[in-house]
Structures are given as C-alpha cells and as structure tokens.
Amino acid sequence: xxxxxxxxxxxxxxxxxFFSAIILKIKAFFGGKKGPSLLIxxxxxxxxxKKSSVYSTSTTFIFKLGPMVSLCATLTVLLFLPIAxxxxxxxxxxxxxxxxxxxxxxxxFTIAAAMDTASPFEGMGxxxxxxxxxxxxxxxxxxxxLFYKLTGELSLAAYFAExxxxxxxxxxxxxxxxxxxxxxxxxLTENSRVPVDDPTTHLELTMIHEVMVLDHSGPDLGLIELxxxxxxxxxxxxxxxxxxxxxxxxxxxxMGVFAGSLLLVYVTVGxxxxxxxxFRMDTVPRFVxxxxxxxxxxxxxxxxxxx
Amino acid sequence: MVELIILISFMAGLLAFFIPKVYxxxxxxxxxxxxxxxxxxxxxxxxxxxxxxxxxxxxxxMLSLIVISLLFFLISIYSVSxxxxxxxxxxxxxxxxxxxxxxxxxxxxxSDHIIVMWIAIEATTLASAxxxxxxxxxxxxxxxWKYVVVCSxxxxxxxxxxxxxxxxxxxxxxxxPASFSGMTAVAKSMDPRWLKAGFVFILVxxxxxxxxxxxxxxxxxxxxxxPSPASALLSGVLINCAYLGIFKTNQIxxxxxxxxxxxxxxxIFGLISILAAATFILKQTEYKRLLAYSSIENMGIVAxxxxxxxxxxxxxxxxxxxxxxxxxxxxxxxxxxxxGYGCKIIENIxxxxxxxxxxxxxxxxGFIAITGFPPFGMFIGEMLIIIGAFRTGHQLEAVxxxxxxxxxxxxxxxxxxxISFAETKTKHRIHVPKNMLxxxxxxxLTSVVLSFWMPETLYETIVVAVNSIGGGF
Amino acid sequence: xxxxxxxxxxxxxxSILFSFGTSLLPGLIKVLAFQGVIVSIVPLLLGHEMxxxxxxxxxxxxxxxxxxxxxxxxxAIKKVAIRREVExxxxxxxxxxxxxxxxxxxxxxxxxxxxPSISDSALLLSTTITLLVGGMFLLIARRNAIAMVLGYxxxxxxxxxAGTTFSIHSRHIVEFGILLDVLAAVMxxxxxxxxxxxxxxxxxxxxxxxxxx
Numbered sequence: 001x002x003x004x005x006x007x008x009x010x011x012x013x014x015x016x017x018f019f020s021a022i023i024l025k026i027k028a029f030f031g032g033k034k035g036p037s038l039l040i041x042x043x044x045x046x047x048x049x050k051k052s053s054v055y056s057t058s059t060t061f062i063f064k065l066g067p068m069v070s071l072c073a074t075l076t077v078l079l080f081l082p083i084a085x086x087x088x089x090x091x092x093x094x095x096x097x098x099x100x101x102x103x104x105x106x107x108x109f110t111i112a113a114a115m116d117t118a119s120p121f122e123g124m125g126x127x128x129x130x131x132x133x134x135x136x137x138x139x140x141x142x143x144x145x146l147f148y149k150l151t152g153e154l155s156l157a158a159y160f161a162e163x164x165x166x167x168x169x170x171x172x173x174x175x176x177x178x179x180x181x182x183x184x185x186x187x188l189t190e191n192s193r194v195p196v197d198d199p200t201t202h203l204e205l206t207m208i209h210e211v212m213v214l215d216h217s218g219p220d221l222g223l224i225e226l227x228x229x230x231x232x233x234x235x236x237x238x239x240x241x242x243x244x245x246x247x248x249x250x251x252x253x254x255m256g257v258f259a260g261s262l263l264l265v266y267v268t269v270g271x272x273x274x275x276x277x278x279f280r281m282d283t284v285p286r287f288v289x290x291x292x293x294x295x296x297x298x299x300x301x302x303x304x305x306x307x
Numbered sequence: 308m309v310e311l312i313i314l315i316s317f318m319a320g321l322l323a324f325f326i327p328k329v330y331x332x333x334x335x336x337x338x339x340x341x342x343x344x345x346x347x348x349x350x351x352x353x354x355x356x357x358x359x360x361x362x363x364x365x366x367x368x369m370l371s372l373i374v375i376s377l378l379f380f381l382i383s384i385y386s387v388s389x390x391x392x393x394x395x396x397x398x399x400x401x402x403x404x405x406x407x408x409x410x411x412x413x414x415x416x417x418s419d420h421i422i423v424m425w426i427a428i429e430a431t432t433l434a435s436a437x438x439x440x441x442x443x444x445x446x447x448x449x450x451x452w453k454y455v456v457v458c459s460x461x462x463x464x465x466x467x468x469x470x471x472x473x474x475x476x477x478x479x480x481x482x483x484p485a486s487f488s489g490m491t492a493v494a495k496s497m498d499p500r501w502l503k504a505g506f507v508f509i510l511v512x513x514x515x516x517x518x519x520x521x522x523x524x525x526x527x528x529x530x531x532x533x534p535s536p537a538s539a540l541l542s543g544v545l546i547n548c549a550y551l552g553i554f555k556t557n558q559i560x561x562x563x564x565x566x567x568x569x570x571x572x573x574x575i576f577g578l579i580s581i582l583a584a585a586t587f588i589l590k591q592t593e594y595k596r597l598l599a600y601s602s603i604e605n606m607g608i609v610a611x612x613x614x615x616x617x618x619x620x621x622x623x624x625x626x627x628x629x630x631x632x633x634x635x636x637x638x639x640x641x642x643x644x645x646x647g648y649g650c651k652i653i654e655n656i657x658x659x660x661x662x663x664x665x666x667x668x669x670x671x672x673g674f675i676a677i678t679g680f681p682p683f684g685m686f687i688g689e690m691l692i693i694i695g696a697f698r699t700g701h702q703l704e705a706v707x708x709x710x711x712x713x714x715x716x717x718x719x720x721x722x723x724x725x726i727s728f729a730e731t732k733t734k735h736r737i738h739v740p741k742n743m744l745x746x747x748x749x750x751x752l753t754s755v756v757l758s759f760w761m762p763e764t765l766y767e768t769i770v771v772a773v774n775s776i777g778g779g780f
Numbered sequence: 781x782x783x784x785x786x787x788x789x790x791x792x793x794x795s796i797l798f799s800f801g802t803s804l805l806p807g808l809i810k811v812l813a814f815q816g817v818i819v820s821i822v823p824l825l826l827g828h829e830m831x832x833x834x835x836x837x838x839x840x841x842x843x844x845x846x847x848x849x850x851x852x853x854x855x856a857i858k859k860v861a862i863r864r865e866v867e868x869x870x871x872x873x874x875x876x877x878x879x880x881x882x883x884x885x886x887x888x889x890x891x892x893x894x895x896p897s898i899s900d901s902a903l904l905l906s907t908t909i910t911l912l913v914g915g916m917f918l919l920i921a922r923r924n925a926i927a928m929v930l931g932y933x934x935x936x937x938x939x940x941x942a943g944t945t946f947s948i949h950s951r952h953i954v955e956f957g958i959l960l961d962v963l964a965a966v967m968x969x970x971x972x973x974x975x976x977x978x979x980x981x982x983x984x985x986x987x988x989x990x991x992x993x
Contacts, residue, residue, distance in 0.1 A: 174787040178794070286801060289873055293797055296880050300887055301790050301903060361954075426957040433964050440972075445979045449988045452972050456928060459965050460919065463935050466958065467912070470943045477896050477946075 004251060008083040012237075013075065016229035017041035019236070019266050026270025041229065048222030056215060059116050066113025067220045071227035073106030078230060081237055082161035084258035085247055091157040096144055099156060100137065103190075106227070107133060114212035121204040125211035128281075132196065132208070135288045136186045142295035143179060146172070146302060160238065165245030175298040180242050182298070185291035187235040187269070191228065194273040196284050206281070236265045309356040309364055312345045312372075313414045320406030324399055331402040332387045338406055339376075339383035342413070346376035350764065356417070363419035363488055366772035370624070370765075371551055372416040374631045375544045377753070379409050381746035382543075385639050386536040388742040392646050393534065401441050401534070408434040408540065415548040419486045421469045424552055425462070428516060431545055432458045438537035439529050450528035457525040458516055465512025465552065468505045472559070475501035487555040491775075494562035502560065506569055509556045510576065516549035518606045519576045520583035527591075530599035531651065535642025538595065542602045543635030547627060550609060557613065558775045566616065566777045573614030578707060580607030585711040588718040593651045595641055597722055598634065601677055604715050605630045605685075611708060612692040613776065619695025620778025624769050626688030629754050630677070633685065636750035637673035639743070640666055644726070647737040653722050657729030663737050667727060669747040674723045676754055678716045683751075684758040785825040788818050789903040793883055796914045799934070800875040803866050805857055805926055809850050812930050812937075816845030819911075819937045822904075823944045837956065844959055845940070849933060849966050856970040857926055867984065870921040879914065886910045895946050904945055911938025925976055925983045929969045936962050 021038045028035025037043075055063065077099050082088045111130055114122040147159050150171045158164060169176050189196045192209035204211050213224050237258075244261035248254050279287055319338045323331045350369060356362035386405070395401055411434050414427035432455065440451040473485050478498030483489045490497070515522035530538045553573075560569040584604035591597045605626065612623025643666045648656050659667045676683035689712065696705035757765075773779055795815045802808050820842040824835070868875065883906065890905035911934055918931030943955065973983065980987045 174790060178790075286873055286876075289876060290801065293801075293876055293880055294794075297790075297794065297797065297883065300880075300883050301786070301793070303887075420954060422954040422958065426954070426961050429961040429965065433961070433968055436968050436972075440975075448972065448975055448979050452925070452976065452988060455965070455969055455972060456919075456932065459969075460916070460932055460935065463932070463939055466939050467942060470939065470946055474895055474946045478894075 002089070005083075005087055005089045008086055008255075009078060009089055012078055012081070012083050012233055013226075013230060016233035017045060017226070019262060020229045020232060022263065022266045023270040023273065026267055027274050030271070030274035041225075045222050045226060048225065049219050051218035053216075053218035053220045056117060058118055059215075062109075063113045063116040063215075064220070066109045066116075067216060067223040067227070069109040070106035071223045071230075073102045073109075074227045074230045074234070077102050077234055080156050081234060082157050082241075083237060084251070084255045085160065085162050085165075085241065086251060086254065087161060088157050091155050094154045096154055096156055100140055100144075103231070104133075104137070106231075110212060110224075113216075117215045119215065121207075121211050122214065125204075125208055128208045129212060132189050132284065132288050135285065135292055136189050139182055139186050139288075139292045139295045142292060142299060143182065146179065146295065146299045149299070149303065160241045163245075163247045165241050166247065168242075169245055172298070172302045175302045176242065178294040178298040180239060182291040182294035183235070183239050183242065184265075184268070185288065185294075187232070187239060187265075188272070189288050189291070190235060191232045193269060195276045195279045195287065198278045201278075206278075233262075236262055236269075239265050308354055309349070309362055309417055310358065312342065312349070313410050313417065315345075315410075316342060316406050316413060317410035320403045320408075320410060323403035323406055326399075328390075328398040328402070331399055332390055335383040335386055335402055335405065338409070339380040342409065343376040343380045346372050356419075360484055360486065361420040361423045362417045363486070364417065365419070365488070365555075366768045366775075367551060367554055368416040370628065370768055370772060371544070371547045372413065374547060374628060375409070375412055375416065378543045378631060378635050378750075379540070381749055382536050382539050382635065382639065385539075385642075385743055385746045388740045389534070389536055389642055389646070392740075395441055395534070396443060397441075400437050401537075404434055404437040405537070405540070408438065410434075412544055412548050415551060419488055421472060421485055421487060421490070422466075424487070424555070425466050425469055428465070428513065428548060428552055429459070429462050431548060432462065432516070435537070435541060435545065438541075439533040441534050441537065442532065444532075446528075447532040450525075450532035454525045454529040457522070461515025461522055462512050464515070465509045468508030468510075468512055468556075471501050471505035471508060472497075472556075474498075475505055487558065490559050491562045494559050495564065497559075497563055499563065499565060502563055502565060503568055506556055506560055506565075507572065510553055510569075510572060513549045513552040514576060514610075517546045517553065517610075518580070518603045519610060520580040520603060520607070523580065523583065523603045526603060527587075527596040527599040530602070530638070531593055531595035535638050535645060538598075538641075539635035539638035542598070542638055543631045546602065546606055547631055550606070550627065553610075554613070554772075554776065561775065561777050570614040570616055570777075573610045574701070574704060575614075577607045577609070577611030577614055578704060580604065580610065581708060581711040581715075583607075585714040585718070588715055591718075591722065592653055594644065594653055594656070594722065594726060595638070595651060597653075597719065598637055598641060601715065601719060602630075602634055604711075605634070605677070608689060608692065608708075608712075611704075612688070612695065613778075615692065615695045615699055615701065616777040617695050617699060618778070618780055619692045619699070620773045620776055621769065621780065622688045622691025622695060624688075624773055624778070625684055625691065629684035629688060629757070632750045632754045632757075633673055633676040633683065636669060636747040637677060639747050639750075640670045640673060643739050643743055644670070647739065653725055656726050657731040658734070659727045661734070661736075662731070663739060665744050666739055669744065669751065671723070671727060672751050673747070674719060676751060678719055679712065682755055682758055684754050687758055783825075783901070785822065785901050786903045788822070788825070789901070789907045792818050792907050793903070793910060796910055796934070797876060797879045797883075799918065799930070800879040800914070801872050803868070803872060805866060805924070806854070808866065808927065808930055809854050809857075812853075812933055813846050813850035815911075815934065815937055816849060817842055819941050820845045822941060826901075826945060841940075841955075841959060844963055845937070849963060852966050852970045853926060853929060853933075853973075856973045859974060866922050866924045866927045868921060869923055875917070875921060878917065882913055882917070883910050886913070904941070908938050908942045908945075911935065911941060914938075923985050925973055925985050925988075928985065929966065929973065932969070933962075933966065 021041050025035045079089045080095050080099050111126040114126040148154055150168055151158050192199055197208040199210055201207055216224055240261035244257060316338055319334055323334055353364060390398060411427055411430040418424045418427050436451055436455050439454055440447050475497040478501055479496045481493050481496050483493045518526040530542060557569050560566055580603050584600045588600040609623045609627050612619040647663055676685060679685045679689045693705055770779060792815055795811050799808055799811045823838050886906040886909035895905060915931045915935030919928050
C-alpha cells in the first residue's frame with residue numbers, strides 16, 4: 001500500500017509538467033496555432049537545470065532560499081494529497097490546516113525572495129501576490145468549515161480519498177456545485193492564471209507572479225517552475241476529485257478515471273484562459289471575492305439542511 | 308349592480324383617450340353626474356354585489372364613496388374652466404387618467420377581498436401618475452418618479468401584509484374566504500403573531516399612500532406639481548382610500564381582540580406625522596406644499612384618533628370627511644391663485660384680498676376650516692379626539708397633539724396672511740370664472756352644514772363603521 | 781439531500797448576490813429576468829396538485845416576469861442609450877458582503893418562524909426574506925434610476941414567492957390582477973425613465989434633488 005502511494009506521489013510530480021503543457025496546447029488551438037509539443041515543459045526544465053544561476057550582488061541568502069523552500073513546501077503538500085483517491089502517504093487529523101500553512105510558507109519565501117532583490121517592480125508584484133491569496137485563504141477556510149460540518153473530520157484524506165467525495169455530494173447536494181466553482185476560482189488565482197494574472201505577459205506593471213521571479217535564473221527558475229506545476233496539480237486534483245467522485249475499487253481504473261478528470265480540469269483552465277480576457281487589476285479582487293462568496297453561500301445553504 | 312359604478316367610469320376613461328378634448332371635458336362632467344347619481348342610489352337601495360367574493364357594500368365604503376362622488380362632481384365642473392385657461396399639452400391623457408383614477412378609487416371603496424383591495428390601491432397610484440406629470444417640467448418629472456417609486460414600494464409592503472394575513476388564517480387552521488368580511492368573522496381563531504405582523508406591514512404600506520410620516524416624502528412634491536384639480540383629488544379622496552385599507556385591517560384586529568396593539572401603533576404613527584408636519588410646515592415657501600403638509604398633519608390626526616378608539620375614532624371619521632371637503636376646496640382655490648399670479652412661491656404673492664376678493668373668501672374660509680376653527684367640522688372632530696385621548700388616559704399624547712396643532716396653525720397663519728394681505732406691485736383685479744369659485748363655496752358650505760346638522764342615515768352609517776373598530780360614544 | 785425546489789431556490793439566492801456585485805446594467809437586467817423565471821416556476825415544484833388552468837397561469841406568469849418585464853426595462857435603456865454602468869452608493873464588494881450577511885441573517889431569522897404550508901422546504905422562507913430586503917437594498921444603494929426599478933422588481937419577486945407558497949389557498953385569479961398591476965407599474969416606470977433621460981440627460985438620481993422637504 002505504502003509503495004503504491006509512493007509511486008503515485010512520484011508519478012504526480014513527474015506528470016505535473018505534462019498536464020500544464022495541455023493548457024498551452026489548448027490556448028494555441030484557440031489561437032489557431034499548432035502550439036508547442038506536450039513535452040515542452042520537460043525540455044524547459046532540463047534546459048534550465050543545465051544552466052547555472054546568476055545572482056545579483058545586492059541579494060542575500062534569502063534570495064537563494066526562496067525557490068528551494070517553496071518547491072519543498074509544495075512537494076510536502078503533495079504527500080498529503082490522496083492522488084487518484086488512493087490513500088495519501090501521510091495523513092493525520094488536522095492536516096488540512098498544516099497543508100494550507102505550508103502553502104503559505106512557500107508563498108512567504110517567494111515574496112521574501114522577491115523583496116530581497118529590492119527591485120520596485122518585484123515589490124509591487126509581491127504586494128499583489130500577498131493581497132489576492134488573502135481572499136483565497138478565506139475561501140479555503142470557508143470550504144474547510146463546510147467540509148468539517150459535513151464530515152466532522154479535518155484531514156484531506158477524509159474529504160477526497162476513495163468514496164468520500166461521493167459521500168460529500170450526497171450530504172451537501174447542489175451546494176457542492178458552488179464549492180467546485182469556488183475552488184476553481186481559487187485554482188486560477190493561486191496559480192496566477194488568466195483572468196487574474198497572465199503568465200505570458202511581458203509588461204512588469206501588469207504582472208503578479210511572473211514579476212517576482214524575474215531575477216531568478218537557471219536551476220532556481222527551474223525549481224520555481226516545477227513548484228508551480230506541482231501546485232497547479234494539487235489544486236486541479238482537488239477539483240478533479242470533486243467533479244468525478246467515483247471509486248472503481250481498483251487502483252488502475254481509478255488512475256484512469258482520475259487522469260481523465262484531471263485532463264478535463266486542465267482543459268477547462270485552458271479554455272477559460274482562451275475565452276476570458278484578463279481582468280483589470282481593480283476588478284480582480286471582486287472576482288476572487290466571488291469565490292469566497294460562493295463558499296460562504298454553500299455553507300449557509302448546507303447548514304440549513306444539516307442542522 | 309355595484310360593479311357598474313366602477314365599470315362606467317373606467318370605460319369613459321378609456322374613451323376619453325381617443326375623443327377630442329372638447330368632448331372630453333363634457334364627458335368629465337357627465338361622468339361626474341352619473342357617478343354621483345349612482346352613489347346616491349347606492350345609499351338609498353343598498354344593492355348586493357354580483358361578485359360577492361370580491362366586492363361588498365360596507366358602511367365605511369359607502370362613506371368614502373359618497374365623498375368621492377361629490378368631490379369628483381364638483382372638481383369636474385371646476386376642471387372644465389380650469390382646462391380652458393391652463394395650457395396642457397396632452398389634455399386627453401389628463402381627462403382619461405382622471406376618469407380611470409375615479410374608477411380605481413371607486414373600486415377601492417367597494418372591494419372586500421384583501422388582494423382586490425391591494426390591486427385597486429396600486430391601480431390608483433398608476434392612474435394618478437400621469438396626472439402629476441401633466442405639466443411636463445423637470446420638477447413634475449421628479450415628483451412623478453418619487454410618487455411612483457415610493458408608493459409602489461410602500462404598497463408592495465401592504466401586499467406582503469395581505470399575504471401574512473392569509474398565513475395567519477392557515478396557521479389558525481381555518482378555511483375562510485380571504486375577504487375582509489370573511490376574516491373579521493373568523494378573526495378570533497387566526498394566529499395572532501402572523502396577524503400582528505400582517506397589520507404592521509399593511510399599515511406601513513397603505514400608510515405610505517396615506518402620507519403618514521416618515522413615509523410621506525412623496526406627498527408635498529406630488530401635490531405641488533400636479534395641476535390643482537388633480538391635487539384636489541389626490542388630497543381629498545385618494546388618502547381616504549388608503550385609509551380605508553388600514554381601517555378594514557383594523558377591523559380584523561379588533562375582531563381578533565388585538566385592538567390595543569393596532570391602536571398603539573396607529574397612535575405612534577399619527578403622532579409622528581403630526582410632529583413631522585409641525586416641523587416642516589414652518590419653513591415652506593410654496594403654498595401648495597404648505598397645504599400638503601397640512602394634509603400630512605390631518606392624516607396624522609385621523610390615525611391618532613383611530614388609535615385612541617372610542618369617541619376618538621368617531622372624531623377621526625368626522626375629521627376624515629371634513630378634511631376631504633375642506634382640503635380639496637383649498638387645492639382648487641390654490642389653482643385660482645396659481646392661474647391668477649402664475650407663481651407658486653408665497654413671496655411673490657400678496658393682496659389676495661383686493662385682487663381676487665371672492666377667491667380670497669374661499670381661501671381664507673378654507674384656512675380657518677382646516678386649522679380647526681368652529682363652525683367647521685374639523686373643530687368637532689379634533690375636539691372629540693382630544694376628549695377621547697383624555698378619557699382613555701393618554702394625557703401626554705394629547706398634550707403633544709395640541710401643541711403640534713397650535714404650531715401648525717401658527718405656521719399656516721403666517722404664510723396665509725402673507726398671501727392675503729402682503730403688499731404687491733400691481734393692484735389690478737384678476738378675473739376668475741364663476742365655475743372656478745362656486746365648487747369651493749359648495750364644499751365649504753357642506754362642511755359647515757354637516758357640523759350643525761347631519762342626515763340621520765349618514766350619522767348611523769358613521770356609527771356602524773366606527774363601532775367595528777371599537778369606536779362610538 | 782436537497783430536493784429540486786431547494787436547488788433552484790439556491791440559484792435565486794445566488795442571483796441576488798450576483799445582482800449586488802454587477803456594475804453593468806444589461807447584466808443586472810438579465811439576472812433579474814433569470815430570477816423572474818425561476819421564481820415563477822416555484823409553484824410547479826411545490827408538489828401540490830395543479831389543475832391545467834393553474835399550470836397555464838404559472839407559465840403566463842413566467843413569460844411576464846421573465847421576459848416582458850425585463851424587456852420593458854431593457855428597451856427603455858436601449859432607446860435612450862444611457863451609460864451602462866451603475867454608480868453605487870455602497871461599493872460592489874461591500875454590497876456582496878452585505879448580501880452574504882443578509883442571506884445568513886435571513887436563514888437565522890427564518891428558523892424562528894413556522895409557515896405551515898412550506899415546512900418541507902428549508903430555503904423558501906429565507907429566500908423570500910432575502911429577496912425582499914435585497915430589493916430594498918438595491919433601491920437604497922444604487923444611484924441609478926434603472927437600478928432602483930430593478931430593486932423594486934426584485935422585491936416584487938419576493939412578494940410573489942411569498943404569495944404563491946405561504947398559503948395553500950392562494951392560487952387564484954386575483955394573483956393575475958397583481959401581475960397586471962406590477963406590469964403596469966414597471967411600464968410606467970420605464971416611461972418615466974425615458975423622460976428622465978430626455979429631461980436630465982442622465983439617470984443619476986442625484987439630479988433628482990431639486991424638490992426637498
């Protein structure tokens with residue numbers, strides 16, 4: 001059992017760049033282009049790892065620590081994730097709180113590294129990066145309150161492992177639909193996707209996440225990229241488990257179903273990015289706030305039924 | 308054949324939209340006569356309604372109906388002359404709306420079903436909105452907008468209240484028709500909590516239409532912007548219609564034994580209205596707004612009297628009837644002043660006494676009457692209410708009531724004296740057609756006559772109506 | 781488990797939140813149209829026995845509330861081509877939060893009341909309260925005259941919901957009279973809106989302040 005979980009964890013990390021490439025492919029398709037190969041992200045990573053890093057003389061060790069810590073935090077978080085509905089490697093009651101603070105830790109070090117460069121643009125990006133996820137965190141904790149109300153447990157495995165998601169649907173019914181949408185908005189925000197942020201923009205003024213990593217290069221940048229692939233994988237798995245809550249009983253069919261639903265989530269992200277224009281910076285908070293609203297709303301109507 | 312009264316004026320109203328305005332004016336008077344005739348025949352014969360589930364002839368309904376008829380008849384005569392002098396772009400819309408307005412008000416007085424009542428009262432708002440916008444100015448537009456929005460939202464509350472009354476029936480496990488008479492009959496077994504909630508909502512809703520503070524904001528604007536015949540109708544009879552809705556709900560409350568609760572709330576709203584009128588009336592600069600605040604005061608008096616019950620409720624009924632007669636006469640007279648001086652601002656008007664002597668008599672008489680001097684009926688009504696307040700032990704309220712009335716008298720007197728006697732530049736007499744004078748005289752005279760001698764049937768009807776809300780001697 | 785009735789009622793609640801957060805008039809009108817449709821089909825889902833006439837009446841209500849009334853407003857703003865943004869008195873984000881608090885409060889309040897005929901639906905009473913108060917909030921919190929009309933329509937939706945569900949005896953011909961009144965009111969408001977635009981060149985209710993006291 002442990003071995004299987006271990007393999008799944010490794011597979012998750014290995015396949016995360018592949019899934020991210022799907023988004024690029026979809027966007028290219030909507031733009032009427034052929035798009036890069038599905039393995040593009042692996043090529044980028046290997047290219048980056050072959051280079052060496054360049055450090056500004058004004059930076060300290062924090063700048064070097066940033067990418068490392070944030071990647072490690074993300075990889076640790078993946079340990080708690082019941083991938084494909086299979087039992088997670090580590091799980092204890094209350095681990096959800098730990099998970100979200102781990103993600104917070106990763107973000108803190110990214111921000112700290114960005115501030116360390118003393119570049120005004122990176123400071124601006126850091127401020128934004130700090131601001132939007134505040135609302136996201138509120139949303140996540142609302143969702144946790146909801147899940148806790150439903151299951152009475154505080155661990156990721158209790159919500160997403162095996163047949164648990166199906167049970168959630170049974171208990172909360174339609175309000176879980178709002179949860180899915182809310183989680184999807186969190187996914188877009190946390191991973192700096194359009195319409196909140198544009199990973200491909202070339203103007204520092206409009207960047208959020210990208211501007212913070214401008215000064216990173218070589219393997220450091222590679223670590224950051226890998227971290228962001230894994231982070232997206234984490235959120236996408238949560239959504240995927242909710243939209244496809246079935247348990248086939250065996251590992252392999254489960255993996256198939258899970259991969260299919262993951263694919264769906266990534267395609268949806270790609271389509272969203274293609275059809276929605278990026279929001280103006282002052283309307284972004286309202287968009288992110290709507291995820292909080294949905295989560296809160298789901299709680300209200302669910303509590304009404306459980307009382 | 309009761310529904311015929313509603314239908315005739317409605318049809319005439321539709322017709323008026325399409326015929327030339329000369330015929331339209333005649334139609335107005337003809338319908339006024341027919342309506343008066345039918346209303347009187349209602350008093351004589353007391354027929355049954357065809358759709359008994361929705362309509363019924365009740366004592367309070369007949370009282371309001373006869374006032375409406377009489378007023379509309381006199382106002383229609385006044386309007387013919389008024390329209391000749393006034394330059395109104397769309398006279399057909401004005402006449403048509405007047406007639407439909409009459410029809411909807413008649414429907415209010417005759418309706419018995421709670422929802423039909425609501426439909427009729429909302430319809431009065433809609434039918435009278437074009438009347439306020441007659442002059443097509445920016446201010447008129449604003450007044451109309453305020454009127455429609457405030458009244459519609461307010462009356463929506465009353466609809467909610469009506470729904471709650473039905474819930475009160477369900478909660479009491481009774482199956483009776485949702486009519487005022489039906490509910491009064493079974494009121495004892497209705498659920499008191501829902502009943503109270505329903506009453507409060509209905510009071511707020513219809514109270515908006517009646518002009519009770521703090522929901523009165525639309526009233527001064529609408530009254531001052533509408534042409535005088537329309538203002539006379541709005542102030543004279545429309546608010547009676549709204550009061551009728553509250554009155555009938557109050558009947559249910561009394562039948563359910565919750566008269567103390569409803570009385571207390573009515574008294575609070577009444578006192579707030581009187582106080583609000585007393586505060587605002589002092590700084591008014593336009594005479595029609597002045598009269599509007601006086602209406603708010605009078606509606607406060609009526610609500611206060613109804614709340615006191617006993618002899619006060621009788622006084623309130625007297626006040627209501629006399630207020631209709633006097634206030635509509637005052638608004639018609641203000642139309643004369645408006646046409647004579649071409650101005651609504653008090654500062655620019657003066658020496659009414661020498662420039663328009665006969666109008667002055669009607670105006671000053673109306674002022675004396677509305678502020679509650681004998682020999683006019685308001686005096687009797689207010690007197691009875693004060694006596695009633697002391698009898699039931701509401702000394703403090705009675706004192707506030709009297710002080711406010713004195714303040715309002717002072718405010719009105721100050722401005723009216725300016726209009727009547729202040730110096731003006733020009734001195735020449737202004738001619739006023741006869742038809743724009745005698746309706747006011749008739750209205751004031753009726754008020755005087757009614758305070759000395761009241762026909763037996765009228766007295767009995769008032770007593771019957773008042774008894775149902777715990778009033779009487 | 782949530783039944784179909786509560787599912788669509790939660791959509792109504794969501795539409796209230798959305799209407800608090802949107803700044804575009806056409807969007808606001810569409811939300812109200814959606815709300816009108818959903819509110820008018822609620823009686824079909826109550827599970828009472830319904831005669832053919834009542835079903836036809838419900839469908840007519842749906843057409844009037846969901847199509848004709850929003851269309852009136854839409855044509856009014858289209859004809860006069862006014863600015864399509866709503867100026868808020870209370871900001872949009874704050875409005876959304878107020879909306880959430882409102883829903884929560886309505887849910888809490890509704891637990892204290894027992895309406896005999898709707899005991900099987902948990903959301904009906906709180907949806908009604910939210911619609912009523914939410915409509916009033918729109919009336920107060922937006923400076924645009926059209927948004928005020930939409931607030932009124934939202935209130936009316938709430939009252940309709942109350943009227944059709946709170947009492948078993950309510951399905952009646954008089955409901956039709958109410959509908960006609962509301963329709964006429966909205967039409968008159970639409971006409972006034974056009975005139976306001978012609979007279980003031982804008983829909984800002986701050987311009988409607990010449991008459992005071």
